[in-house]
Amino acid sequence: DSGVTQTPKHLITATGQRVTLRCSPRSGDLSVYWYQQSLDQGLQFLIQYYNGEERAKGNILERFSAQQFPDLHSELNLSSLELGDSALYFCASSVGLGTYEQYFGPGTRLTVT
Amino acid sequence: GENVEQHPSTLSVQEGDSAVIKCTYSDSASNYFPWYKQELGKRPQLIIDIRSNVGEKKDQRIAVTLNKTAKHFSLHITETQPEDSAVYFCAASIGYGGSQGNLIFGKGTKLSVKP
Numbered sequence: 001d002s003g004v005t006q007t008p009k010h011l012i013t014a015t016g017q018r019v020t021l022r023c024s025p026r027s028g029d030l031s032v033y034w035y036q037q038s039l040d041q042g043l044q045f046l047i048q049y050y051n052g053e054e055r056a057k058g059n060i061l062e063r064f065s066a067q068q069f070p071d072l073h074s075e076l077n078l079s080s081l082e083l084g085d086s087a088l089y090f091c092a093s094s095v096g097l098g099t100y101e102q103y104f105g106p107g108t109r110l111t112v113t
Numbered sequence: 114g115e116n117v118e119q120h121p122s123t124l125s126v127q128e129g130d131s132a133v134i135k136c137t138y139s140d141s142a143s144n145y146f147p148w149y150k151q152e153l154g155k156r157p158q159l160i161i162d163i164r165s166n167v168g169e170k171k172d173q174r175i176a177v178t179l180n181k182t183a184k185h186f187s188l189h190i191t192e193t194q195p196e197d198s199a200v201y202f203c204a205a206s207i208g209y210g211g212s213q214g215n216l217i218f219g220k221g222t223k224l225s226v227k228p
Contacts, residue, residue: 002156033215042220043157043202056215090156098214099145099164099206104156 003027004093004105012111018079021108025072025093031055032074033102034066037088049074050097081112115140117205119219126193127227134201134222137185142208146179146186147216149202157202161188193226200224 003026013019025032034046036059045058049068060066063081068074078085090107094100116139126132138146147162163170163177163186170177174193179186186205190197200223204216 002158043218045215045217048215058215100214101147101159101162102216103159104149106156109154 002103002105004091004103006089006091006105006108008108009106010109010111012113013081014113015081015083017081017112018077019081019110021076021078021089021091021110023074023076023091023093023105025074025091026103028095029093029103030072030096031094031100032068032072033092033094034060034074034076035090035092035104037090037107039087041087043090046076055097078110083112086110086112115143115205115207115217117203117217117219119203119222121222122220123223123225125225125227128193128195130193132190132193132197132224132226134188134203134224135185136187136203136205136219137183138205138217139184140205140208140217141184143184143205144208145206145214145216146177147204148177148188149204149218151200151202151221153199190224193224195226195228198224198226 005024030051035043046060048056066076088107092102092104094102119136144165149157151157176189200221203219
């Protein structure tokens with residue numbers, strides 16, 4: 001157990017809908033990262049937050065957005081969902097900025113039908 | 114953009130043999146190189162990492178070597194066991210700019226250890 005929690009574990013929804021994925025970082029970690037992993041694909045970095053502020057963006061679609069709250073939990077919002085958005089979504093957390101170890105949560109498996 | 118290449122994409126070994134996975138990176142400012150193990154449907158798990166001021170690091174049956182001049186690093190697993198079967202990802206840190214410290218991942222190596 002990495003100490004990073006994610007909810008829900010599974011999510012099934014229809015095209016065009018909007019969903020929210022939630023992540024709680026390890027105690028004491030200030031940075032949260034979101035990754036997308038499609039079937040048989042590697043880990044695609046989406047976005048990073050540090051202490052409530054957006055720090056870096058990767059290959060995140062405009063239909064996707066995220067935020068980090070004062071209690072440091074983070075939410076990833078996916079809207080106008082398409083079949084191709086079906087994937088595993090992981091969040092990871094680390095102590096701070098810079099080259100710190102990232103610990104991954106168990107992921108949310110999103111299926112868009 | 115920055116890139117991490119990982120080889121091989123699949124690797125099959127007999128139980129007890131050694132396994133080696135190699136990665137090359139493009140960002141000469143990268144200074145942190147973790148390795149993750151991911152079992153089917155589970156989270157990537159950090160198994161070992163190395164920083165640029167060290168050439169080699171070992172933890173029981175797992176070792177990582179780093180050659181900064183050639184910009185490549187490798188994962189070595191000795192005395193493989195069936196439970197080592199998983200997908201292994203290498204990563205390298207981004208060395209500059211607003212994304213400094215973030216990780217770029219290789220595409221993964223599926224390791225199968227046959228009993």
